[in-house]
Amino acid sequence: MEQHLIRPHGGTLVDLxxxxxxxxxxxxxxxxxxxxxxxxxxxxxxxxxxxGAYSPLRGYMTSSEYDRVLREMRLPDGVFWPMPFVLDISExxxxxxxxxxxxxxRDQEGVMLAVLHxxxxxxxxxxxxxxxxxxxxxxxHRYVANYLSKTNPVYVGGRVEGVQYPLHYDxxxxxxxxxxxxxxxxxxxxxxxxxFDTRYPIHRPDVEATRLAAKETDANLIIQPTVGEILREDxxxxxxxRCYREVVKHFPQQTTILGLLPSPFKMAGVREVxxxxxxxKNYGAxxxxxxxxLSADSGNGPELTPSQEDIIKAFHEHKEDLGVEFRPYEELxxxxxxxxxxxxxxxxxxxxxxxxxxxxxxxxxxxGREIPGWFSYPEVINELxxxxxxxxxxxxxxxxxxxxxxxxxxxxxxLLPKLLQIGGRPVTLxxxxxxxxxxxxxxxxxxxxxxxxxxxIGFVASEITKxxxxxxxxxxxxxxxxxxxxxxxxxxxxxxxxxxxxxxxEVCEQRDRKGLYAKARAGIIKEFTGISDPYDVPxxxxxxxxxxxxxxxxxxxxxxxxxxxxxFIGEDSINA
Ligand code: PPS
Numbered sequence: 001m002e003q004h005l006i007r008p009h010g011g012t013l014v015d016l017x018x019x020x021x022x023x024x025x026x027x028x029x030x031x032x033x034x035x036x037x038x039x040x041x042x043x044x045x046x047x048x049x050x051x052g053a054y055s056p057l058r059g060y061m062t063s064s065e066y067d068r069v070l071r072e073m074r075l076p077d078g079v080f081w082p083m084p085f086v087l088d089i090s091e092x093x094x095x096x097x098x099x100x101x102x103x104x105x106r107d108q109e110g111v112m113l114a115v116l117h118x119x120x121x122x123x124x125x126x127x128x129x130x131x132x133x134x135x136x137x138x139x140x141h142r143y144v145a146n147y148l149s150k151t152n153p154v155y156v157g158g159r160v161e162g163v164q165y166p167l168h169y170d171x172x173x174x175x176x177x178x179x180x181x182x183x184x185x186x187x188x189x190x191x192x193x194x195x196f197d198t199r200y201p202i203h204r205p206d207v208e209a210t211r212l213a214a215k216e217t218d219a220n221l222i223i224q225p226t227v228g229e230i231l232r233e234d235x236x237x238x239x240x241x242r243c244y245r246e247v248v249k250h251f252p253q254q255t256t257i258l259g260l261l262p263s264p265f266k267m268a269g270v271r272e273v274x275x276x277x278x279x280x281k282n283y284g285a286x287x288x289x290x291x292x293x294l295s296a297d298s299g300n301g302p303e304l305t306p307s308q309e310d311i312i313k314a315f316h317e318h319k320e321d322l323g324v325e326f327r328p329y330e331e332l333x334x335x336x337x338x339x340x341x342x343x344x345x346x347x348x349x350x351x352x353x354x355x356x357x358x359x360x361x362x363x364x365x366x367x368g369r370e371i372p373g374w375f376s377y378p379e380v381i382n383e384l385x386x387x388x389x390x391x392x393x394x395x396x397x398x399x400x401x402x403x404x405x406x407x408x409x410x411x412x413x414x415l416l417p418k419l420l421q422i423g424g425r426p427v428t429l430x431x432x433x434x435x436x437x438x439x440x441x442x443x444x445x446x447x448x449x450x451x452x453x454x455x456x457i458g459f460v461a462s463e464i465t466k467x468x469x470x471x472x473x474x475x476x477x478x479x480x481x482x483x484x485x486x487x488x489x490x491x492x493x494x495x496x497x498x499x500x501x502x503x504x505x506e507v508c509e510q511r512d513r514k515g516l517y518a519k520a521r522a523g524i525i526k527e528f529t530g531i532s533d534p535y536d537v538p539x540x541x542x543x544x545x546x547x548x549x550x551x552x553x554x555x556x557x558x559x560x561x562x563x564x565x566x567x568f569i570g571e572d573s574i575n576a
Contacts, residue, residue: 006281015050015177015179016049026112026163030102033115035106035112036104036105041228041264047165048262049085050160050165051165053177053178053261053262060160061157063124064076066157082272083133086157087155088152094121097121102116113162115163116160117158117160118156118158121157130148134269135269143266185284192218193221194288195287196223197226198225199226200291205333205341207247211251213330221256222284239383270306270314273290273314274314276290281324288324289329308328334355366388395470397473397490398563399483399499401477401478401541402502405513405517406508406547409433410547411556411559414555414556418556429474451482459489465495466493478534478535497543500543500544502537542562561574
């Protein structure tokens with residue numbers, strides 16, 4: 001029955017997994033071979049290769065194959081292939097590798113996944129590669145920077161034998177090879193499949209748009225969410241897939257299948273969109289519907305994100321080569337009068353229409369505001385709000401910074417019982433002195449040691465914040481760059497509130513509770529903050545407190561007011 005489906009790219013569906021006998025042979029022989037520990041991205045790529053999703057590839061490209069693919073997008077036999085596919089290794093590892101060697105490829109736990117028969121090793125012209133893939137070599141662009149940071153400088157190519165698929169403990173029922181998916185489709189007697197991918201959850205407009213596309217192309221639907229590399233603004237795959245599972249129930253019964261796709265994708269423009277189409281072709285889909293990154297949502301420069309027009313043009317140009325039809329994603333608008341989703345062009349003049357952007361959905365979840373029923377399904381909203389609770393249920397870190405003796409610890413110690421009294425979240429105090437007695441007991445006060453200390457505090461606070469607790473930190477944290485690094489660690493996980501305890505040095509020195517300023521002036525203590533070591537005054541503090549003007553209670557009140565204003569705690573809890 002499968003013969004009704006589109007043929008795999010290049011004609012044959014490749015399966016690189018070895019049989020049991022060869023498996024045993026490899027186990028014995030491989031004892032003498034070098035091992036390369038695959039990066040997470042390489043593991044995803046290998047899975048696509050060995051399962052046949054990259055058919056007709058049978059291994060990593062050699063340098064001449066790589067050159068031709070970069071230049072002409074063709075394999076040696078002339079078959080179209082838009083992206084290079086190589087194994088990138090470190091210079092150090094490359095030193096011991098030569099053509100004719102065999103290398104075992106292992107996952108991060110050391111499990112052997114495949115064997116590479118090395119045919120070629122070379123150092124690529126990285127700029128030429130970047131220019132071909134991204135259209136720029138500028139490392140200030142985040143896709144380029146992301147690619148460079150994850151790519152090793154030496155490439156190797158050669159035939160691959162698959163030993164075992166990478167282990168996945170999440171959603172095992174949704175993981176399937178192209179062969180499995182093809183036979184599932186074949187068993188149902190479906191002939192034409194439309195594959196839909198999106199990096200975002202699917203709401204009612206997307207369901208309507210895909211239903212319309214499936215109806216107009218007379219195809220069945222395969223929803224293939226990608227699992228793997230994600231960008232900062234992307235929603236983690238656990239949440240997305242829980243949402244998709246709910247959404248699939250809203251498609252007419254027995255018309256749609258859901259399957260996960262390993263995603264090592266690099267956001268390399270039109271070429272990568274074409275590669276994705278070929279992968280889906282290998283899974284049995286002849287129509288590919290793709291929703292480009294919503295640049296306005298992600299804050300990307302528009303220049304590297306391919307537009308629908310760019311993609312349509314490329315698919316048109318390589319129509320014969322690809323063999324897959326591109327179906328542009330058509331955004332539909334909601335017409336409340338008709339309680340229906342329609343194309344923009346079908347809206348009668350003057351009629352009200354509604355739409356909601358993905359970023360607006362996120363903002364509403366964040367603020368605990370309602371997501372209208374015309375836009376999504378209650379089950380999907382429920383899943384999303386588990387991951388994106390309103391601020392009143394998110395964790396946060398209050399990070400005090402200031403000179404020794406500025407009053408950080410006093411205010412932090414006064415804030416702790418107040419937050420405990422409000423309740424609802426566990427509260428942890430990471431005071432400078434206490435941390436130095438425990439977590440950082442071996443550290444001194446050099447720049448390097450202070451940085452390690454602050455990053456450790458930041459790490460612990462980020463874990464607490466992620467798990468929806470409250471961390472109160474009160475180190476000096478004198479350096480701007482380190483404080484920023486901590487902010488970056490925590491902000492994606494919850495709230496980060498930098499409180500600058502801005503007590504003038506003269507007052508701190510006059511107080512000199514621990515006698516340290518006197519010792520610093522006398523040169524007994526070296527590298528003392530404010531005397532013989534710098535303190536970068538924060539310019540990004542959410543709250544500034546001067547303890548010469550405010551009592552600890554007043555300072556705490558200021559922090560609580562800010563937290564209430566931002567929605568982290570209830571207004572009524574401040575004066576309780
Ligand atoms: S840092 O810079 O953030 O890593 O410092 P921190 O961990 O907060 O530790 C500061 C406390 O260590 C004592 N101390 C010193 N502070 C600054 N410079 C030098 N050289 C130094 N030597 C010891 C001092 O008691 C600080 O405590 P606080 O509570 O800030 O007064």
